[in-house]
Amino acid sequence: MMKTILLAAAVCAGAFSVVIPVAVPAARAETAAEFLKSLEGNYSGRGNAVVIGEETTKISCKLANSFDASAKALKVNGNCASTKGKGVVNGKVVVSGNQLSGSFVSTRQNVRVTKTSGQLSGKTMVLSSNMMNDKTGQLIRVQQHVSRTGNGIKAVFYAFDSKTQKYKPAGSINLKRQ
Amino acid sequence: MWRIGFGLEKMGLAAQRWPVLFSLLVLALMAVAGLNVGNVNFNGSVLSVLPDQSVAFRDYEGIKRTYRNFARDVTILVESDRLLTSEGLEDLRNLQLDVSLADGVAQTNSIFSVPDFDPETGEPRDWFPEELGSDEETVALIDGLIEKYPQATSLFNKERGIAVITASLVTGVQEDDEKSFAAYLTLREAAEAAVPEDFKLSFTGLTPIGAAILGALLDDQVKLTVFGLLIGTAIAFYVFRSLLAAFLCAVPPMLTALWVFGLFALFKVDINYLTTVLPTLALVLAFADGIFLYFRWQSLNALQPDAEANLTEAIVRVGPASSLTSITTALAFISFAYADSEALKEFAYLGSAAVLLAFVAVIIGLPLAIHWAIKLGFANTGMRRTPAFHSIGKRMRPVTIGHPWMLALLGLALMICFGILQRDVTAEYRLTEYLPKASEVRYGEVLANEITGGRALMLISVPFDEEGGFASAQNRQRLEEVGAIAGEQFGDKLVFSAAQALHAARTDAARERITEVVQEAVNEGRTDFIAKDGMAALVGVRLSSDLPVATLIKEADRLREKLSPLSYAERIKVSGFPVLMSIEFTHLIEQLRLSLILAIILGVTILGLATRSPLMFLAAITPNLLPIFFVLTVLYFVGGTINLSEVVALTVAFGIAIDNAVHLMNVFESQRQEGKEVRHALAAALEEVGPALMAGTVIICAAITVTLISSLPIVPVLGRLMIATLIVALLSNLLILPANILTLEGLKQRFFRN
Numbered sequence: 055m056m057k058t059i060l061l062a063a064a065v066c067a068g069a070f071s072v073v074i075p076v077a078v079p080a081a082r083a084e085t086a087a088e089f090l091k092s093l094e095g096n097y098s099g100r101g102n103a104v105v106i107g108e109e110t111t112k113i114s115c116k117l118a119n120s121f122d123a124s125a126k127a128l129k130v131n132g133n134c135a136s137t138k139g140k141g142v143v144n145g146k147v148v149v150s151g152n153q154l155s156g157s158f159v160s161t162r163q164n165v166r167v168t169k170t171s172g173q174l175s176g177k178t179m180v181l182s183s184n185m186m187n188d189k190t191g192q193l194i195r196v197q198q199h200v201s202r203t204g205n206g207i208k209a210v211f212y213a214f215d216s217k218t219q220k221y222k223p224a225g226s227i228n229l230k231r232q
Numbered sequence: 233m234w235r236i237g238f239g240l241e242k243m244g245l246a247a248q249r250w251p252v253l254f255s256l257l258v259l260a261l262m263a264v265a266g267l268n269v270g271n272v273n274f275n276g277s278v279l280s281v282l283p284d285q286s287v288a289f290r291d292y293e294g295i296k297r298t299y300r301n302f303a304r305d306v307t308i309l310v311e312s313d314r315l316l317t318s319e320g321l322e323d324l325r326n327l328q329l330d331v332s333l334a335d336g337v338a339q340t341n342s343i344f345s346v347p348d349f350d351p352e353t354g355e356p357r358d359w360f361p362e363e364l365g366s367d368e369e370t371v372a373l374i375d376g377l378i379e380k381y382p383q384a385t386s387l388f389n390k391e392r393g394i395a396v397i398t399a400s401l402v403t404g405v406q407e408d409d410e411k412s413f414a415a416y417l418t419l420r421e422a423a424e425a426a427v428p429e430d431f432k433l434s435f436t437g438l439t440p441i442g443a444a445i446l447g448a449l450l451d452d453q454v455k456l457t458v459f460g461l462l463i464g465t466a467i468a469f470y471v472f473r474s475l476l477a478a479f480l481c482a483v484p485p486m487l488t489a490l491w492v493f494g495l496f497a498l499f500k501v502d503i504n505y506l507t508t509v510l511p512t513l514a515l516v517l518a519f520a521d522g523i524f525l526y527f528r529w530q531s532l533n534a535l536q537p538d539a540e541a542n543l544t545e546a547i548v549r550v551g552p553a554s555s556l557t558s559i560t561t562a563l564a565f566i567s568f569a570y571a572d573s574e575a576l577k578e579f580a581y582l583g584s585a586a587v588l589l590a591f592v593a594v595i596i597g598l599p600l601a602i603h604w605a606i607k608l609g610f611a612n613t614g615m616r617r618t619p620a621f622h623s624i625g626k627r628m629r630p631v632t633i634g635h636p637w638m639l640a641l642l643g644l645a646l647m648i649c650f651g652i653l654q655r656d657v658t659a660e661y662r663l664t665e666y667l668p669k670a671s672e673v674r675y676g677e678v679l680a681n682e683i684t685g686g687r688a689l690m691l692i693s694v695p696f697d698e699e700g701g702f703a704s705a706q707n708r709q710r711l712e713e714v715g716a717i718a719g720e721q722f723g724d725k726l727v728f729s730a731a732q733a734l735h736a737a738r739t740d741a742a743r744e745r746i747t748e749v750v751q752e753a754v755n756e757g758r759t760d761f762i763a764k765d766g767m768a769a770l771v772g773v774r775l776s777s778d779l780p781v782a783t784l785i786k787e788a789d790r791l792r793e794k795l796s797p798l799s800y801a802e803r804i805k806v807s808g809f810p811v812l813m814s815i816e817f818t819h820l821i822e823q824l825r826l827s828l829i830l831a832i833i834l835g836v837t838i839l840g841l842a843t844r845s846p847l848m849f850l851a852a853i854t855p856n857l858l859p860i861f862f863v864l865t866v867l868y869f870v871g872g873t874i875n876l877s878e879v880v881a882l883t884v885a886f887g888i889a890i891d892n893a894v895h896l897m898n899v900f901e902s903q904r905q906e907g908k909e910v911r912h913a914l915a916a917a918l919e920e921v922g923p924a925l926m927a928g929t930v931i932i933c934a935a936i937t938v939t940l941i942s943s944l945p946i947v948p949v950l951g952r953l954m955i956a957t958l959i960v961a962l963l964s965n966l967l968i969l970p971a972n973i974l975t976l977e978g979l980k981q982r983f984f985r986n
Contacts, residue, residue: 065253096332100326100329100360109357109361109362110362111358112329113329113363114326114332114333116333133332135339137328137342138347138356139339140332140333140337140338140339140340
């Protein structure tokens, strides 16, 4: 029941830390590490996600992000809840040169992240992840658009629809720094 | 010299002889106790007095291990006029989401969590859309949900505008009182931070109840001890009309209170809702015994000029009776050890120790205090103002000595009548009786009982023989069978299980999907319905926590009988907190009533042994049984039930009440040894002891009235019962005991003249 919410939230959590190096303009652009560092802190907020079936439902999340400067990694830990259940969310993303590496961990043992990639587009970070359900063999593709807001973070989730071969909105969450 | 106190009064004489040494000893004891007082622990758990080896307790623990600890769930009641509007219902949903995220909360349930599945595919779906429509549409959704799932009424009461959110705590937290209380407080903070201003929240469930009792216990200790001391001192001042007397009489109770708290800390015994009253009781006893000793010393001072010699004589005269009264009261406490409960055994030993400490404080502490008062020139001999109640013995004398046969027969007749009536008093346990008065948790519990059909859960565990949980047709059939039987008995609205969702599924695929969804749910969510190993499932029945235990036992037995034709009936477990409490409290109360009888037999026997007189043994029976049977008869007429605290109160009251007989017999025997004839010896005893007994009873009763300020309802009940017992005991020991002695002496003269 918590499958999608956990995936969405896990992806969301991980996405906060994904940075694609971009060309540095004359005015010095923010580095990936700086971007990740700026996401440090405790956040909570509400939004929606696909928890059951295909419809989105309301969710609430509380996350604690910590940035490890030496490893250039952002760790995300927290919980997300819907009216049907609650699950742990955690993730870790590491910046290495121009490459991103990391994994998103959900409480679902049968789901593992197989690939992540992303880019910073303007002030929005776009992250794509491929996951595999080990039990059913189903491939899950999700995308997150993460941007900073005045005092928080906004993450928008998309799930790949194999029928239309397009990403469909799968929820969003507005997090406020606590 | 006739010695009824087994020579224990010699401690007081020794203290008077070596005051410096004993003063240092007392100070050392005070220092040890004082240093340990800060380590006293409190335990707010209602379960703390239950025996942990009984079948019912093992069943209860078994269900906890197989599923989870349902009793730890926190129930949040939300009251608002806006709940029937889209905006209000949305606020409720947001509140639930925020509470879910509190640390220590595993998951929450509300009207939004009622599981609904597609009957064809079994795919779970939300009944309420993400965006609620108009107010009318919202009300129609609520109506539709309740129509489809009547059990949803336990989560939403449309008429009263009350919604319920239940929160289960994470498994590691559930088993630890301290962690549970901390998780509850975090949850509560989260709820209060998120709640709109026009929502009223109340919290209940065993975790908030435990936290509230814990708070009340802490509050009570300070209040009861300080006010107990103040009231006792004020009464001592009233009796002796002297500030010095009031101060000196307050020394033993102050020492007792300190030492008893030190004892709690030293032996790492928690103060719970039973033991909370021990320090107050012990200090009250110390007041009473101290008054007797002081009374005698002051009387002697009026006649003889040597204050130290008078103190010695007072110790010699009153000490033996004080020893014996302490022994009988300690024995009354020891009788609780007869119960199976470890906590009651602890109460028994701790209570006895507290009584003995009170005795030590009186027999050593008071002589020392008096000695130093004499040394410092505060205490003078000579005629004092007449103490209160000085004429009580004289007034009683013509009544009791003038009509001994009549009074003895009246006592016997009353004892028989009350004895017959009290047999029909039955055991009772109501959770609300243990909740602090005017507390939010009490309000919440009463409200939950009123609007949800009850917060307490009877849990019926249905065994499965096939693997696969709900995927097995046989397993599903069993769940439906048991659910139907429970529904027929308690009403469908109050019965919950996965059978309701499974029943709505039309295809095997749907049933498989539902099974899958349940299996995939996080631990605390899954175990609401199915055992951790999938080899049993739960049928829950919502019950009022105020249901009388007799009714509950009857209902549980009726259910077991209805289930008995099923081939797997023997393996069905019927448990849950209310079932456990109904069985165990009934059993405990019955055991304690036996303890009470045991205490009476022991007390009267010790009296007989101490006086070495079968006649005294017989004479003491009616006046000491009468107060107990009288109070039980009153209970019979006001409701016919007795709870755990009331039995405890009666037993302790008996232990104190028999002191009257001891003091009277002590003086009577010494008068007899001085050569006085029975009638004259009794008259002298009444005259000497009457005022002290009256003063002692007034002081104890007045000091016990401090229990009325306790925020725990069982503590004032305990106080009221003790006061009633003590008043009747005073009357029966002043009227019936002398009458019995005279009557029995008369019979002895007639039949055993040779």
